[in-house]
Amino acid sequence: GQQLNQSPQSMFIQEGEDVSMNCTSSSIFNTWLWYKQDPGEGPVLLIALYKAGELTSNGRLTAQFGITRKDSFLNISASIPSDVGIYFCAGLTDMDSNYQLIWGAGTKLIIKP
């Protein structure tokens, strides 16, 4: 089946550092979504992208829909302790229904004390 390759799998960073993670696929996507999941909770939508090349910010978060439509990245600037969690990319391809999201395996963000 279709897959999203999300990297890195985990990140250990210092508070205040910038963070970058990405998702790639061999398939063409028409929607990219970035979610954050805290322990014991469901995913929460951070940013939604609908057009190739689109760059969208939500506070310290910035995400881009790749020009090739096969990738997306999420940047977090000046990380703070509450940024800890697991970040997932998810998307829809032209081949899918308009609701059945394909998910990456997540990037676990850990802030070094």
Next chain:
Amino acid sequence: GAGVSQSPRYKVAKRGQDVALRCDPISGHVSLFWYQQALGQGPEFLTYFQNEAQLDKSGLPSDRFFAERPEGSVSTLKIQRTQQEDSAVYLCASTAAGLGYTFGSGTRLTVV
């Protein structure tokens, strides 16, 4: 309600036991989804309801899995004769429209 509510939060079942997981979506949300999330993985689609109609059940892993939403609001995911491989977090999400899903906190099922 203010959010999507799932119960129970945790369930331990003996292998072979039947379980029922409940989801209370946000009031008025037409679409409801069930996802299965294995440890260290992203959620995987199980099934989709629009009101009371189950429009897609292609993600249900076997015929031991059954979902219903008889009145177009509360939904129940039932797993019969549970197996160890069914151990996972089961997430419910609802939306009024579009991809702005609101997820519940999930039910963590452990089959022993």
